[in-house]
Amino acid sequence: MKVKYVAFALAAFLGALVAGDWLPRVVPVAADSASVSVSGVVKFQGAVLPPTKIDMSTDPNCMKAHPSPGTTEDVVVGANGVLEDAVVYVSGGLEGHAFTPPAEPVVLEQKGCTYKPHVIALQANQKLNVVNGDSTTHNIHPSPANNREWNMTQPPGVPLEESFAREEIAIPVKCNIHPWMRGYVAVFKHPFFAVTGKDGSFELKNLPAGNYTVTVWHGKLGTQSQQVTVAAGQPAKLDFVFKQ
Amino acid sequence: MRVITMRVITKRVIAETGAVAALMLFASLMGVAQQSHIGNLVGNAKSGKALYQRYCIFCHGANGDGNGDSAPYIDPKPRDFTKATYKCRSTPSGSLPLDSDLYDTITRGVHASGMPSWRPLLRQERADLVAYVKSFSSRFQEEPAVAAVSLPPQTPTSPESVKRGGELFRSMNCWLCHGNDGRGNGPSASSLTDSKGYALKPFDLSSGTTLKCGDSDQGILRDLITGLDGTPMPSFSSALKPDQMWDLVHYLATLREAAKHHTAVAAVEPKSE
């Protein structure tokens, strides 16, 4: 008799959880007329220090790949003040939703003894393919605050596949062997993120209509957030400006 | 037998729902009382807590985050147990250690650091400490248990093996941190930091000093496979085949010998490609 009551109590409890939206729902991400995009440009206003030249002479193989010295990529500003390597993402408004990561991996390449791209973004549990396209051995060493820390040596051409289980914006990645190599991996629970390219532009696609908080993150300049309301059939425009 | 009325059923359902809910919530928050299993030993965190407060708290801190009162005066810093990132393990890089890994570290101590060998403690006490140390990180409840890496059988040493090992020392870029003679003075050595940002030096392989995770050839091989998490020393499990790892271990032995007998190391000259 007691068992029956316990089972009933358990069922009631779980039912309450689901009904009360305490268990996450899986929302399929599909393009339809009801979902829109948020796009815009991230800019930087202020004085930009010229990037420092990197001395790669410790490794002759890196020197060969860089006939002219490479430069640091801390704050890369293009024409008209557009900011590269800023990560724009939805930081609020997606509570209660869960998203399966895509099957395709994201590729991070070590080329010319630098990370390409400098900042990469992917979903939690999405595969990260690390590629060593150089003729020297690298080690890839993320320093996460919210994920497991690992450190793998990667000789030229040897494949390496990893993933991160938890959202973290963003995980610094470095190569200990080549200390100038620094990059970032931003990990999201959802697919609504973009990393600005040379033109500083971003587009967050396939957002369901609703109210959202959109945040921009930059490795050196910090974060900014804005509210945006996305209505069906009406793409929203959103710009960010980092001032120095 | 009592007649079961609706009222009684409702009361019981409410009471038991509440009890079950509370239990589930409590269990999910606290986790099962932390235990450790090392061989026949079963350690429990409650006993470990009293031992921790007697022995460990001034370095590792009341919260197990490595911020004990003595920590500012210690280099390298005491381990932050809340991150569950450990140097000396038998598991792949990024994985939790085995209970026996933590037990071995407590027993052996960590050479050239503030962590002494706690061998004089009873085995049960050390097992209890392992259980309590684990309780500082929820990872031990969240992540599935990981098996130990398998150590490939040792290959015999030979001049050819040593030579191959020397070439690997070069091509795997060990020399960039550890230096050409393994003395820890490579070009990248001065830039190295641990995962908390504190500077640390690569191990002086020529010194003959005890290595932090154990000195045997099997121990060095295991270090190559697992990497020392939380430090710049990576795992070579994707990079080297078992034979190659043993070649490297054989080469490293000659670095120690060279220092002991002041003989010249078969220096591996930089090759231009």
Added chain:
Amino acid sequence: MTPEQSGVGYKSVSKIISIIRGGLENMSKQFGFASVNGMGALLLLAVVMTAVSPARAIPAFARKYGLPCSACHEAWPMLNNFGQTFKDNGYQLGNGRDAPIDQRPEYWPIAFRLTPQWHRESNSRMAVDQVPGNGGSGQVETSVTRYGFDTSFIDLLTAGTLSKNISFFVQPFIGTGGTFLSQAWVRFDNLAQSRWLNLKVGKFVLDEPISQERVLTLSNIGGEYYNYFFTPPGDHNFNGIGGSQLGAELSGHSQNDYTRYAVATFSQYPSQTFNVYAHITQAFEIPRLGLQRAGVFGYLGEAPTYFQTSGGAVINGAGLGNRSYYRAGAYGMWYVGKFDFETLYQHGQDNVFLGNSVPANQPGSLPLGAAGPSWNGGFVEAHYLQSPRLVLIGRYELVRMSRQASPQFPTDAGNLDTWTAGYRWYPIMNPRAGLAWVQEFSRILNAGQAPLTGRNGINSSLLMGFDFDF
């Protein structure tokens, strides 16, 4: 009356209160134990004479390694197995950070200990002049009580490593009797890379079965182990296991310190005496109870019974007429969770000449029926370690003469029974310094020792004070 109202002494009282309050906070932080009211525990009053107890809690080691006192000490100065292993290793943890060159330059291996206290002592049968001040007024036996504040001795301790595998210990003692070196020795550790071979040379305390260095009590009465210092009536051979010896000791231990041995040879006098001491001990685990230890020890010595003289004055060190004496016994240290018991049995015997203080070249001076005195003794000491910061102590010690040196002594002359009880509470115990609050009460019954009547004398002492260790 509140401290504020009392006016005088307010600052010091409030300072003490804030120390204790801070200590309580520390204690609840470290051990979650906030329910002890140290001040409220002032139920036992203790009388204390200045103690001559050697002090062996060395905060310099805590400072060196960043470890708290509780890592090496059950309750300082009592060592636990970790601390005993550290000591047996030559004050080395063995983690490559022991030698002086590995320390920060400002580290200095100095510690000191002092025990300011209030004490009350009572002697039940002392011979006093009938008229105070008049030595010719005849004497009576009466009880004498003395009490008051006292500052005790200062123990300076400097100990550690001179280099890898060379350890040292120098302990100047500054007390009312003067300043002298309690200990000064050098030890060559791990000879031939073996932990079984360690050679100590200098002035040192023997590797006693239950070390007097770990004694938790401070009073002169009942504060030390009488068996180590016992001398029967009529005997002036004040040598025994207690006290520092001048000599050399070879010792060794297993890796976890469960097996230990020590063999020492030393001279009591700077003269031609041969003395040897040996001690062997084995520890073993009993599951759920703890680490137990048992051992045996023996001490064989000789002492001169008269000296060469020149012009009637003794030539110091030129002893003659050596006669032998020995001590031997067995002991155990038993742990049952938070309780632990120490049990010791010792048998002692002195040669008849030593026992009667008669030079060996005057056998005719021996009283009729003289014999070498022999005795048996021992003690049981119990501790309850509520936490590393609170220990309760109780001890009963006794000596029973089995044969008197001379028939003129009553059969029970020299017998003693001592009861000691007390506690130590450590509000401050961190890697820099330690402070303990101590209260003790002791009572000793000395059979047949009253100076005039030969009746039993009962002395008691009450002590209350701080044990400050920096």
